[in-house]
Amino acid sequence: MTEVLLILAFITFIAIGVPISFSLGLVAFFGIATVPGIPSIVIFNKMFYGLNSFILLAVPLFILAANLMNHGNISKMLIDFSVALVGHIRGGLAHSNILVSMIFAGVSGSSQADTAGVGKVLIPSMIEQGYDAETAVGVTAASSTIGSIIPPSIVMVVYAGITNASVAALFLAGMIPGIMVGLSMMAVVAVRGRKYNFPKNERIKSAEIGKLFLRSFPALVTPVIIIGGIVSGFFTPTEAAGVSAVYALLVGMFIYKTISVQSIPSIIIETLKLSSLSLFALATANALGELMGYYGVTTIVSEFFLNAPGGMYLFITIVIAFFLFIGTFMDGVPAMILFVPVILPAAIALGIHPVHLGLIVTITLSLGLVTPPYGLCLLIAGSIGKIGIERSFRGVRPYFLVALLVLLFVAFVPQVVIGIPKMISPRLF
Amino acid sequence: GCAPKAEAPAETPAETPAEETLEPINLVVAHNQTSTENPYQYGLVKFKEVVEELSEGNITVTVHNGSIGTNESELIEKLSLGAADMVVASPGFMTAIGVNEVDMLSLLYLFNSFDHWEKALDGEFGMKMKEVITEKTNNEFLIMDYWSSSVRNYYGKQPINVPQDAAGLKIRTQSSPVQQEFWANAGAIPTSVAWGELYQALQQGVVDAAENDYTNFMLQDHHKTKNGMYVSETMHDYTTRLLLMNGDRFDALPEQQQAWILEAIDAATAEERAVTYRMLDESKVKVIADGGVVNEVDLEAFRELAIPIQDKYAEENGMEAFLEMVRAIQ
Amino acid sequence: MRSLANALEKIQTIAGAIAISIFLITVIIQIAARFLKVPVMWAQDVSVYSFIWAVFLGAAIAVNGHQHFAFDSLRDHLKGRWKTAHGILIVVLMLIFTIAMSKYGIDVTKRFWNYQWVNIPSFKMGYVWIALPITGITMTFYLITHLFESIYSLIKGGEVS
Ligand code: NA
Numbered sequence: 001m002t003e004v005l006l007i008l009a010f011i012t013f014i015a016i017g018v019p020i021s022f023s024l025g026l027v028a029f030f031g032i033a034t035v036p037g038i039p040s041i042v043i044f045n046k047m048f049y050g051l052n053s054f055i056l057l058a059v060p061l062f063i064l065a066a067n068l069m070n071h072g073n074i075s076k077m078l079i080d081f082s083v084a085l086v087g088h089i090r091g092g093l094a095h096s097n098i099l100v101s102m103i104f105a106g107v108s109g110s111s112q113a114d115t116a117g118v119g120k121v122l123i124p125s126m127i128e129q130g131y132d133a134e135t136a137v138g139v140t141a142a143s144s145t146i147g148s149i150i151p152p153s154i155v156m157v158v159y160a161g162i163t164n165a166s167v168a169a170l171f172l173a174g175m176i177p178g179i180m181v182g183l184s185m186m187a188v189v190a191v192r193g194r195k196y197n198f199p200k201n202e203r204i205k206s207a208e209i210g211k212l213f214l215r216s217f218p219a220l221v222t223p224v225i226i227i228g229g230i231v232s233g234f235f236t237p238t239e240a241a242g243v244s245a246v247y248a249l250l251v252g253m254f255i256y257k258t259i260s261v262q263s264i265p266s267i268i269i270e271t272l273k274l275s276s277l278s279l280f281a282l283a284t285a286n287a288l289g290e291l292m293g294y295y296g297v298t299t300i301v302s303e304f305f306l307n308a309p310g311g312m313y314l315f316i317t318i319v320i321a322f323f324l325f326i327g328t329f330m331d332g333v334p335a336m337i338l339f340v341p342v343i344l345p346a347a348i349a350l351g352i353h354p355v356h357l358g359l360i361v362t363i364t365l366s367l368g369l370v371t372p373p374y375g376l377c378l379l380i381a382g383s384i385g386k387i388g389i390e391r392s393f394r395g396v397r398p399y400f401l402v403a404l405l406v407l408l409f410v411a412f413v414p415q416v417v418i419g420i421p422k423m424i425s426p427r428l429f
Numbered sequence: 430g431c432a433p434k435a436e437a438p439a440e441t442p443a444e445t446p447a448e449e450t451l452e453p454i455n456l457v458v459a460h461n462q463t464s465t466e467n468p469y470q471y472g473l474v475k476f477k478e479v480v481e482e483l484s485e486g487n488i489t490v491t492v493h494n495g496s497i498g499t500n501e502s503e504l505i506e507k508l509s510l511g512a513a514d515m516v517v518a519s520p521g522f523m524t525a526i527g528v529n530e531v532d533m534l535s536l537l538y539l540f541n542s543f544d545h546w547e548k549a550l551d552g553e554f555g556m557k558m559k560e561v562i563t564e565k566t567n568n569e570f571l572i573m574d575y576w577s578s579s580v581r582n583y584y585g586k587q588p589i590n591v592p593q594d595a596a597g598l599k600i601r602t603q604s605s606p607v608q609q610e611f612w613a614n615a616g617a618i619p620t621s622v623a624w625g626e627l628y629q630a631l632q633q634g635v636v637d638a639a640e641n642d643y644t645n646f647m648l649q650d651h652h653k654t655k656n657g658m659y660v661s662e663t664m665h666d667y668t669t670r671l672l673l674m675n676g677d678r679f680d681a682l683p684e685q686q687q688a689w690i691l692e693a694i695d696a697a698t699a700e701e702r703a704v705t706y707r708m709l710d711e712s713k714v715k716v717i718a719d720g721g722v723v724n725e726v727d728l729e730a731f732r733e734l735a736i737p738i739q740d741k742y743a744e745e746n747g748m749e750a751f752l753e754m755v756r757a758i759q
Numbered sequence: 760m761r762s763l764a765n766a767l768e769k770i771q772t773i774a775g776a777i778a779i780s781i782f783l784i785t786v787i788i789q790i791a792a793r794f795l796k797v798p799v800m801w802a803q804d805v806s807v808y809s810f811i812w813a814v815f816l817g818a819a820i821a822v823n824g825h826q827h828f829a830f831d832s833l834r835d836h837l838k839g840r841w842k843t844a845h846g847i848l849i850v851v852l853m854l855i856f857t858i859a860m861s862k863y864g865i866d867v868t869k870r871f872w873n874y875q876w877v878n879i880p881s882f883k884m885g886y887v888w889i890a891l892p893i894t895g896i897t898m899t900f901y902l903i904t905h906l907f908e909s910i911y912s913l914i915k916g917g918e919v920s
């Protein structure tokens with residue numbers, strides 16, 4: 001009964017507009033009062049321990065790196081290069097939008113930075129070229145979800161921190177589904193481009209492309225350094241995040257010369273604000289996790305799935321449905337802090353590889369970035385394209401649906417997405 | 430603290446006053462390991478079974494395996510805040526609250542065998558140590574008993590035979606100063622890595638080596654990494670874990686309940702140690718089967734390096750008598 | 760009160776920027792140290808604890824700027840007095856949490872003040888714990904400022920942005 005009341009309170013708080021992080025904290029605070037003999041102070045103690053983790057240090061570093069890339073013209077270079085490559089085919093800017101998101105994903109750990117950076121440039125120019133605002137916003141928001149799937153990925157780093165799974169393995173395993181999502185979105189652009197007669201750019205001479213390639217080379221090698229560094233074991237994720245921040249800073253300051261010493265404080269403050277929003281939510285989510293610990297939720301969940309018919313298939317289906325639902329109103333990081341510890345023991349008992357579960361959860365939560373009412377990438381892109389959330393989601397929908405298909409493939413055919421990385425690097429699995 | 434689960438019956442039969450008036454209590458007991466295949470879990474579950482049976486349900490127990498904290502200092506703070514009634518912890522945390530006497534238990538090569546360890550901790554040494562802790566922490570931390578987390582060995586990217594073989598290696602050690610001093614004197618570079626991140630650190634070469642007991646590193650697959658596959662049986666640390674309760678909380682309980690708890694703890698300790706020793710053997714077999722390479726070391730050379738650190742520690746902390754007590758046993 | 764809140768926000772922003780800069784520098788020191796094979800155990804403690812400070816400070820600043828992620832659609836459907844009243848309800852709910860955070864933050868800081876840092880024993884854990892009540896108290900202050908502004912405008916019959 002108390003449990004039901006607490007869940008209702010949580011939903012009410014969120015629905016009436018109490019910030020997510022405070023809704024989590026309030027339910028934890030009220031909830032702990034219902035556990036006999038446990039003092040309320042543990043809730044605040046636990047918030048502290050939510051942050052007291054070395055692996056989480058990667059989060060602000062990745063956000064900083066993305067900010068520096070947006071300020072340091074790296075994003076702009078990548079966009080120009082993508083437009084030069086695929087701009088001339090039908091729906092050229094839409095294709096470039098997806099392609100640049102795939103490349104950007106290889107340097108950035110966060111999808112929001114991609115929406116903001118790429119959207120600011122491409123949404124206006126797409127609309128100017130004659131795309132409807134829904135398509136411009138939809139392609140931008142949907143393709144930026146790839147940022148969390150293709151490594152590096154903040155969501156995967158947090159998942160690894162919770163489950164002890166290898167970040168390198170997760171990163172390696174994220175490559176194939178990330179590219180699959182990108183290519184399937186491009187297929188949607190191709191089909192819709194023919195139907196709605198999407199515009200195209202003029203073909204750019206190969207000499208021009210060569211020149212652009214040279215100019216954008218420092219930007220293009222970043223993914224190689226970062227992904228290569230982590231997967232080969234040269235860097236830890238935190239180190240890679242630090243190195244990519246330093247690299248973006250150096251490139252921005254000395255090669256593209258768009259970052260001045262005076263602009264650094266504002267970049268730092270921007271990073272502070274962005275990272276503390278999701279990390280404070282992480283802290284209060286951890287406090288709510290404490291309440292679930294006292295209630296023994298993990299044991300209940302494990303027992304349910306171990307006794308339920310359908311085994312791992314039922315489990316995966318429920319996990320996807322549940323995280324899709326949670327993702328409509330909650331950020332990926334606090335959602336994982338709350339629920340991954342609850343489902344992990346059941347997954348392991350059912351024989352699901354932690355890396356596989358990590359991929360499923362990561363992709364599902366990345367889709368939550370574009371589902372209303374609370375989808376950060378959807379909101380950011382919508383505000384750039386100056387359209388409301390309903391129209392934005394109408395634009396996202398076709399791309400969302402193909403991404404969902406990729407997710408189901410990843411979930412139910414692990415032989416490909418886990419099997420291939422395992423062949424490449426058996427020591428990681 | 431724990432509030433009563435149910436109201437005491439309003440009318441108490443006059444014939445059996447002592448037992449009937451005992452208010453039922455629920456004890457929240459916790460350790461930091463999430464796995465249930467773990468000596469702590471066996472020990473605490475045994476405690477639960479025995480105390481619930483002895484008290485015929487007057488005392489109930491909730492066991493948390495990592496579900497209210499996987500970080501030892503977090504569990505210690507819970508004990509202090511009254512959010513847990515009994516926890517298992519390494520002695521190391523005591524130095525963080527200024528009780529340096531306990532760091533004695535972290536001295537390397539203090540014990541030569543499990544037998545030696547048991548004799549010392551179950552005897553006068555262990556008794557005196559309990560008194561020191563109770564006094565130094567104003568009865569906040571009461572040692573209910575001494576548990577074991579097995580014996581620790583070196584494992585790394587290359588085998589070692591004498592301490593100097595570890596020269597230049599970055600080794601992940603426990604945070605205790607006396608242990609770091611030992612490895613630094615051997616020429617190694619002590620490094621701090623969170624336990625949960627050690628697998629990746631070994632795999633990615635952030636550290637070249639680590640040290641732990643067979644069961645612990647086997648469960649984490651550390652021996653399957655390239656920087657963790659050579660196990661050298663240095664047996665440098667017969668570990669002690671403290672089963673702790675808040676002293677004031679314990680003292681406030683009725684005598685009958687105290688007696689049940691103490692009796693159940695005896696059974697729990699026997700179970701915990703037996704499981705530890707059994708798992709050590711099983712884990713070693715598993716490590717070798719998985720391709721881990723095991724060698725014996727020149728134990729005398731290691732002891733030689735440890736003795737001066739022990740003497741220095743004892744002198745600085747006024748623990749000479751304690752050190753003598755342990756050395757006299759063998 | 761508004762200008763005091765804004766001044767406080769400025770101070771906290773600077774403090775947060777310093778915390779995150781210390782954090783960045785110590786992370787870079789650790790990377791360098793690993794490649795140079797020198798032990799820098801202290802840097803790990805400093806980076807984690809300055810990170811915690813930065814997060815809490817940033818979270819407090821975001822309260823003053825209404826930047827914490829919330830689901831706005833109910834608010835967007837309300838107008839005039841109703842919108843202001845709704846704003847007051849949200850602030851009151853948030854205040855319950857921030858006041859509790861201040862009170863229990865003080866308790867927990869007092870209790871564990873003397874615990875030592877793992878790698879720098881001469882530093883006390885109190886220096887880190889105190890971030891909790893400071894965040895709670897400053898958040899409370901910002902929220903009370905918002906509350907007064909809303910009540911004032913409710914009396915005037917207007918709307919608060
Ligand atoms: Na990425």
Ligand code: NA
Pocket residue numbers: 097098100101118139140141143144
């Ligand atoms: Na995009």
